Amino acid sequence: MMTRLIVFFAVVSVTLTLLIVYVTRRASWAARLGDRKSRVAAGAMTAVVLSPFLMRATGLESPDVVKLVVAQVGFALGLTVLISAGLLLPFDLLGAIARRITRWRAKPDETKAAEPAAVETPPSPTITRREMLSRAYVAGAVGVGASTAIYGVAFGRRDYVVEQVPIPLRGLPRTLDGYTIVQLSDVHVGTFIGERELAAAIDLVRGARPDLVVMTGDLVDHDPRYADLLGRFARRLGELGARDGVVAIPGNHDYYAGIDDVLGSLRAAGTRVLRNDAITIGDRGGRFALLGVDDVWAPRNGFGRGADLPATIARAERDAPRVLLCHNPEFFPEAAPHVDLQLSGHTHGGQVNFVVRPADLVLPHGYIAGHYVRDGAQIYVNRGFGTAGPPARVGAPPEVSRIVLTSA
Structure with missing residues (x-):
């Protein structure tokens, strides 16, 4: 029984950590945060989300009010990550497939003579319409995940029927x-x-x-x-x-x-x-x-x-x-x-x-x-x-x- 619990908590911890990194990277990109801020956010969220699991797995004693607050915040953030990831992963997967198809269609004919390499131009400081829509979708997905999690924790669990x-x-x-x-x-x-x-x-x-x-x-x-x-x-x-x-x-x-x-x-x-x-x-x-x-x-x-x-x-x-x-x-x-x-x-x-x-x-x-x-x-x-x-x-x-x- 103990071995099974250890394996369960290990799998949950690794899975949640990977999803947290993924979601925070995508959210940081949408908010135009740098890599350093993204890593700090991912580390902080991982610590908060895993706290309830670690407290239970280790049997760490704490006052009930502390346990309640830590668990509610941790689970709310964890649920935010899960819902956000569920919305972002299909979007990113479809985007990757679309980019692959676009590159495949634009691939030059290998029988043609090689053309001189084009001179690289610096990227434009403005963003394209597609990038703007992508950033808006990512922000919306995280917003929906957060609002749904907050509703479920604050209201849904007491919506008795x-x-x-x-x-x-x-x-x-x-x-x-x-x-x-x-x-x-x-x-x-x-x-x-x-x-x-x-x-x-x-x-x-x-x-x-x-x-x-x-x-x-x-x-x-x-x-x-x-x-x-x-x-x-x-x-x-x-x-x-x-x-x-x-x-x-x-x-x-x-x-x-x-x-x-x-x-x-x-x-x-x-x-x-x-x-x-x-x-x-x-x-x-x-x-x-x-x-x-x-x-x-x-x-x-x-x-x-x-x-x-x-x-x-x-x-x-x-x-x-x-x-x-x-x-x-x-x-x-x-x-x-x-x-x-x-x-x-x-x-x-x-x-x-x-x-x-x-x-x-x-x-x-x-x-x-x-x-x-x-x-x-x-x-x-x-x-x-x-x-x-x-x-x-x-x-x-x-x-x-x-x-x-x-x-x-």
């Missing part, structure tokens, strides 16, 4: 028609999700009037010191009075933070934790089975057996509709033949979606956000409430899901 999700569930008894499950996922309690954000979550859940509250993993970001804050949050959720209480499952970040601390705080708060286990919701007048599996990635990260669906189903009531809680939606193809509905998170809906949604390109299962159907089963993927990595959201607002079950 309650999604109304009607789900017709096959086999659901009429007596449970309208049963409301409120789903929270990927809260990531930590540096960026504290009392202020959790108070907003409580208000949103209260307004959704749940019969059951479920939390589908990644509840603590990575620091076990925040497990107590999660426990206080879970207790407040329980005090909202949902008739079937609060149920939670773990996610991969809960293992990174320390699974015993995270789950211990939940249980102490009265939350029912399902790890390859099942309970029955309802009574003789109507019921469904609520299943919860362990994190799919747990074995990959050296943390036990992970999701065990057969063992979970064996603990569920027979002949009742099955609602599965599973943090990672990549499990859905395996679960679909055996459940009626799966509730997941993990993807954050891509979290930062500028022009395109990169998650569509890197997640092969394709379950990124929202409602999907496979083999007659359904899955709803919650975009998450908090953030991982950059404390920003663009095009993927933080979500509380209000899932209303109806008789199919």
Whole structure:
């Protein structure tokens, strides 16, 4: 696990450094700064952008307010670089191809006699229209990158949405028609999700009037010191009075933070934790089975057996509709033949979606956000409430899901 983290941070650091150098050189050219100023700017930006990663990788202790400021500034600059680079690289690539074609077309016929070398003339102090437009594009790209990053960090990550999700569930008894499950996922309690954000979550859940509250993993970001804050949050959720209480499952970040601390705080708060286990919701007048599996990635990260669906189903009531809680939606193809509905998170809906949604390109299962159907089963993927990595959201607002079950 430690080796994997070291490799990850090394790759991220090298990639970000190269992109910072590229973007600052292009921005310096557009602003007509000299090479020395460009190098100074690149060095300063690299130090600021990598600071949050180095603090986490080395475990460097610092006051929370310092950590918050450093991380917000560093991630905002890093996001500015990523978005700017995404706009500049295609532009520069197309420009290089166009220049290559132009030179190829202007190449003299090799059969002609060599002409005397032309006398070089000093460059004109004025710039051409093409160069002016190029400088304007570079400046605009950096401006768009910076403004998008600032919006995502300052506003987007708190642009909370309650999604109304009607789900017709096959086999659901009429007596449970309208049963409301409120789903929270990927809260990531930590540096960026504290009392202020959790108070907003409580208000949103209260307004959704749940019969059951479920939390589908990644509840603590990575620091076990925040497990107590999660426990206080879970207790407040329980005090909202949902008739079937609060149920939670773990996610991969809960293992990174320390699974015993995270789950211990939940249980102490009265939350029912399902790890390859099942309970029955309802009574003789109507019921469904609520299943919860362990994190799919747990074995990959050296943390036990992970999701065990057969063992979970064996603990569920027979002949009742099955609602599965599973943090990672990549499990859905395996679960679909055996459940009626799966509730997941993990993807954050891509979290930062500028022009395109990169998650569509890197997640092969394709379950990124929202409602999907496979083999007659359904899955709803919650975009998450908090953030991982950059404390920003663009095009993927933080979500509380209000899932209303109806008789199919």
